[in-house]
Amino acid sequence: MSTDDADRPLTRAELRARRAAEEEAAAPSGEPAGSTAPEAPELPASLEPVPAASVTPDDAPVIDPRDLPASPAPAPEPAPEVPPVPVPPAPVDVSAGPGPRRSASGAADGARSDPRLVPPAWEPHPTPEPIRTRRRFPLILGAVLGILVLVVAGFGVITLLQGPRISSVKVDAQAAIDASGTRMIITASQALAKVEPSQVSVSPATPFTVDTSGRNLGVRFTVPLDDDTNYTVTVKDVTGTDKQRRSTLQATFQTPKSSMFLLQRNADGDDTIFHTDLGGKNAVPIVQHEKIDDFRATADHLVVATEKDGVSALLVMDREGKNERTLKLPGPGFLSSLQVSERGNLVGYTFTDKGVSATSGRASVLVTQSLTGDGDPQIVSLAGKQPSVGQWAFVPDSSSALFIDFTGALYVEDRTDAKAKPTALGAAQTIEGITRGTYTAIVSRGPDLIELNLADGSEKPLAASTPDFGVPGTIAPFPGGTLRQVATRDATGLPTGQIVTRVADDGKAVKLFSVTGSDAIMQACPSPSGQYSAIVVAPKLVNNPYDQSLLPLPTTMQTHILDTKSGKELVVLAGFDPSWCAQAPHR
Numbered sequence: 001m002s003t004d005d006a007d008r009p010l011t012r013a014e015l016r017a018r019r020a021a022e023e024e025a026a027a028p029s030g031e032p033a034g035s036t037a038p039e040a041p042e043l044p045a046s047l048e049p050v051p052a053a054s055v056t057p058d059d060a061p062v063i064d065p066r067d068l069p070a071s072p073a074p075a076p077e078p079a080p081e082v083p084p085v086p087v088p089p090a091p092v093d094v095s096a097g098p099g100p101r102r103s104a105s106g107a108a109d110g111a112r113s114d115p116r117l118v119p120p121a122w123e124p125h126p127t128p129e130p131i132r133t134r135r136r137f138p139l140i141l142g143a144v145l146g147i148l149v150l151v152v153a154g155f156g157v158i159t160l161l162q163g164p165r166i167s168s169v170k171v172d173a174q175a176a177i178d179a180s181g182t183r184m185i186i187t188a189s190q191a192l193a194k195v196e197p198s199q200v201s202v203s204p205a206t207p208f209t210v211d212t213s214g215r216n217l218g219v220r221f222t223v224p225l226d227d228d229t230n231y232t233v234t235v236k237d238v239t240g241t242d243k244q245r246r247s248t249l250q251a252t253f254q255t256p257k258s259s260m261f262l263l264q265r266n267a268d269g270d271d272t273i274f275h276t277d278l279g280g281k282n283a284v285p286i287v288q289h290e291k292i293d294d295f296r297a298t299a300d301h302l303v304v305a306t307e308k309d310g311v312s313a314l315l316v317m318d319r320e321g322k323n324e325r326t327l328k329l330p331g332p333g334f335l336s337s338l339q340v341s342e343r344g345n346l347v348g349y350t351f352t353d354k355g356v357s358a359t360s361g362r363a364s365v366l367v368t369q370s371l372t373g374d375g376d377p378q379i380v381s382l383a384g385k386q387p388s389v390g391q392w393a394f395v396p397d398s399s400s401a402l403f404i405d406f407t408g409a410l411y412v413e414d415r416t417d418a419k420a421k422p423t424a425l426g427a428a429q430t431i432e433g434i435t436r437g438t439y440t441a442i443v444s445r446g447p448d449l450i451e452l453n454l455a456d457g458s459e460k461p462l463a464a465s466t467p468d469f470g471v472p473g474t475i476a477p478f479p480g481g482t483l484r485q486v487a488t489r490d491a492t493g494l495p496t497g498q499i500v501t502r503v504a505d506d507g508k509a510v511k512l513f514s515v516t517g518s519d520a521i522m523q524a525c526p527s528p529s530g531q532y533s534a535i536v537v538a539p540k541l542v543n544n545p546y547d548q549s550l551l552p553l554p555t556t557m558q559t560h561i562l563d564t565k566s567g568k569e570l571v572v573l574a575g576f577d578p579s580w581c582a583q584a585p586h587r
Helices: 003-007 012-026 129-162 173-178
Strands: 166-170 183-188 200-203 208-213 216-221 230-239 246-254 259-264 271-277 284-289 292-297 301-308 311-318 325-327 333-341 346-353 365-370 389-394 400-405 409-414 423-427 430-435 440-445 448-453 459-461 472-478 481-489 495-504 509-516 520-526 532-538 558-563 569-574
Touching: 166 246, 183 230, 183 246, 200 208, 200 216, 216 230, 259 292, 259 569, 271 292, 284 292, 284 301, 292 333, 301 333, 311 346, 333 389, 346 389, 365 389, 365 400, 389 430, 400 430, 440 472, 472 520, 481 509, 481 520, 495 520, 495 532, 509 520, 509 532, 509 558
Parallel strands: 311 333, 430 472
Antiparallel strands: 166 183, 183 216, 200 230, 208 216, 230 246, 259 271, 271 284, 292 301, 301 311, 311 325, 333 346, 346 365, 389 400, 400 409, 409 423, 430 440, 440 448, 448 459, 472 481, 481 495, 495 509, 520 532, 532 558, 558 569
């Protein structure tokens, strides 16, 4: 054998031939070669031989026995030389994968000399993980759905056992401080039995009404609320429609801080309407025009009376001064006593034709029209005639107008009902004011001041103030009392100044504000809830000339803001005609 052959791996056939020759040379004489070979071990029952036709044994690499430890053998005896006998290739078992090859008899090559060559035991292939995951998913989904059903059912049972609970609360806190009639809607977890007013309390105390519909409980505040205040509504002994289980519902909300609009006239430039807080440091100009006579504000609109070409013009816009449009007037002329109805979405004013005379034209007729601009202006008529109106006012929380004609007759009429007719309420000289939420007007009849119920026509004397500060010149009602403006006089009866008093419903009065000398109080208006008071003053009236507006007023005007309860002055603002007032100053 050459050197190249020694380095070359032997084929299985060559290896078997060499091993047979070595065994024959080592065997004692007379014994056939291979007679002492051990019996081949049996294959496991689960393994079956693979047909030899599928394997080429001559090409498979094998382990050279010379690399393995030699087995002890008896001393060789001389024997005749026998030529090598070719050994046919045997089938190879490959069913166990990589490892030692097996002979036809089932014995592993080299197994007798190295136990490491024993093939490993057969194990089944594991089931793929995704299959187990897919099989578990329906079980997991079913378990989750079952738990959810149990939780929902549990909460349902708890709800039924515990009685009604609050699901949601809705209230417009801004509207609540601007106007009366704001509703707080409490939605419960189940339909409610009727709730009586005696079951409901509001803190701080304020008048209200109650209504129940299905799951909703409505609490309507009949007067405006104070600003920057935490209100709590408590409803006791609430039951569902089965009237079995009782519970207490409680809801709280915070009102925002107050603000107002003010008018400033400028003899050397445009007049301006400002929006400001009660501190006066955050005033923002909203509307600017060459001449602004008057304005009024609602929750959604600003209505501004201006002058154009020597006659009045009426503008309406949003509260930011945008989306301006012009409202149609009954004709060329002049308007005054501008007012708005929040509930009726109406604007009203008295109108006089340009060039009116004793024999022609309309003078001080009362006109109302929609703030949307839809339809024509509607003039109040009595017995087919359009009377001149001396004084008028919208009734708060309604679309009705209360007015006095030039004959001194007092009427009330719903201005949104086309079929409504004016209702006569007797005689009156002045309309001092109308209390919010009660439909009660304060009017003067001769020397007497009376409270007139506009709903049923009943009346009673207005409570006199204690102490008596004198006969009021103007009266401005607010929830729980009135602001009364009184002229002070000396012992001889000559005027010495003016005061504003706060008078409670029972007549108890305190002095709130005063001026002396040439200063003049032009107007006193409470905030919607009466929490604050705005008092308009013309300082040094002798040296404070009137302007040239269609509604002439002193050139310099100031608005004092006070806490109505304590009388403490909070701020003084430049301007007049605060939006808290129902109408502009009369003088």
